Amino acid sequence: MKPVIVVHGGAGRIFKEREEGCRAGVVRAALRGYRVLRQGGAAVDAVEEAVRSMEDDPHFNAGCGSVLNEKGEVEMDAIIMDGKNLDSGAVSAVKCIANPVKLARLVMEKTKHMLLTDHGAHLFAQTMGIPEVPGEKLITERSRERWKKNLEPDSNPEEFQKDLGTVGAVAIDSEGNVACATSTGGLSNKLIGRVGDTACIGSGGYADNHSGAASTTGHGESIMKVVLARLILYHMEQGMSPEIAADTALDYMKTRVGGLGGVIVVNKAGEWAARFSTKQMSWATVEDDNLHYGIYAGEKHTKSVDEALASEREGLLE
Ligand SMILES: NC(=O)C[C@H](N)C(=O)O
Numbered sequence: 001m002k003p004v005i006v007v008h009g010g011a012g013r014i015f016k017e018r019e020e021g022c023r024a025g026v027v028r029a030a031l032r033g034y035r036v037l038r039q040g041g042a043a044v045d046a047v048e049e050a051v052r053s054m055e056d057d058p059h060f061n062a063g064c065g066s067v068l069n070e071k072g073e074v075e076m077d078a079i080i081m082d083g084k085n086l087d088s089g090a091v092s093a094v095k096c097i098a099n100p101v102k103l104a105r106l107v108m109e110k111t112k113h114m115l116l117t118d119h120g121a122h123l124f125a126q127t128m129g130i131p132e133v134p135g136e137k138l139i140t141e142r143s144r145e146r147w148k149k150n151l152e153p154d155s156n157p158e159e160f161q162k163d164l165g166t167v168g169a170v171a172i173d174s175e176g177n178v179a180c181a182t183s184t185g186g187l188s189n190k191l192i193g194r195v196g197d198t199a200c201i202g203s204g205g206y207a208d209n210h211s212g213a214a215s216t217t218g219h220g221e222s223i224m225k226v227v228l229a230r231l232i233l234y235h236m237e238q239g240m241s242p243e244i245a246a247d248t249a250l251d252y253m254k255t256r257v258g259g260l261g262g263v264i265v266v267n268k269a270g271e272w273a274a275r276f277s278t279k280q281m282s283w284a285t286v287e288d289d290n291l292h293y294g295i296y297a298g299e300k301h302t303k304s305v306d307e308a309l310a311s312e313r314e315g316l317l318e
Pocket residue numbers: 010011061164165166184185186187196197198216217218219220221223
């Protein structure tokens with residue numbers, strides 16, 4: 001089986017000044033994940049590696065760069081799932097750690113549970129020896145500004161929610177195992193304790209070797225209503241290609257509950273799709289040692305992996 005990885009850096013509206021950073025961030029993440037696959041690594045390791053790379057990148061709404069809750073704090077959700085045995089782990093409303101996806105992986109591997117939240121997740125992180133990061137270190141100027149603007153009496157929170165930036169990855173490895181991972185700071189100025197789609201199995205992501213894997217982004221409450229990731233896999237089980245399954249599910253979410261979002265999908269044959277109903281979604285994929293990436297509908301740049309690695313070293317993308 002030829003390995004494939006697809007990543008996203010969030011669906012929504014990406015402001016001009018963030019475009020370049022988002023393109024570079026998804027490309028870097030896809031290359032990192034692909035390196036794991038090329039060395040014979042497992043899909044679940046590849047998606048974790050790719051998502052960690054975007055959690056560490058302040059351009060995205062995950063890890064460092066997460067949006068802030070109503071109290072001005074970072075509270076994050078993350079999930080990881082292994083399509084081989086349907087094992088998954090998730091965390092919700094976690095604070096003061098750099099890589100929620102790593103903690104989600106530990107929930108999957110070191111506990112009998114699938115989702116730990118808030119204080120319990122924090123205690124578990126301590127037990128696992130995950131270093132605590134001061135909350136301030138995860139806050140960027142951009143997220144603080146947005147939080148403040150949302151508190152103004154004439155603010156338009158809808159407008160600000162559009163610049164979303166959840167991150168995610170799906171992959172298939174050389175043994176035909178699929179996996180997904182998703183990580184987010186959620187929605188700006190959300191209520192304390194709000195758990196979004198990302199932490200919920202079937203909504204923020206799903207992976208099953210029998211059909212494929214999907215990771216989602218967009219309006220969390222809408223995604224949860226239609227259980228978007230599992231819905232896409234259902235459509236693939238009925239014979240749809242990843243692209244048609246993704247479009248059908250996104251269309252359903254739009255018409256049924258008025259929600260917009262984006263998804264990345266890989267099926268068990270290694271066919272993939274990156275689709276969105278929002279204006280933009282940053283995405284990148286590597287297959288057959290070729291990198292493809294884009295942000296706008298219809299935008300698709302292609303490069304060989306070697307060329308992409310060379311431009312990354314020089315800090316160039318275009
Ligand atoms: N940026 C996003 O994709 C937001 C995320 N789905 C949430 O609602 O928490």
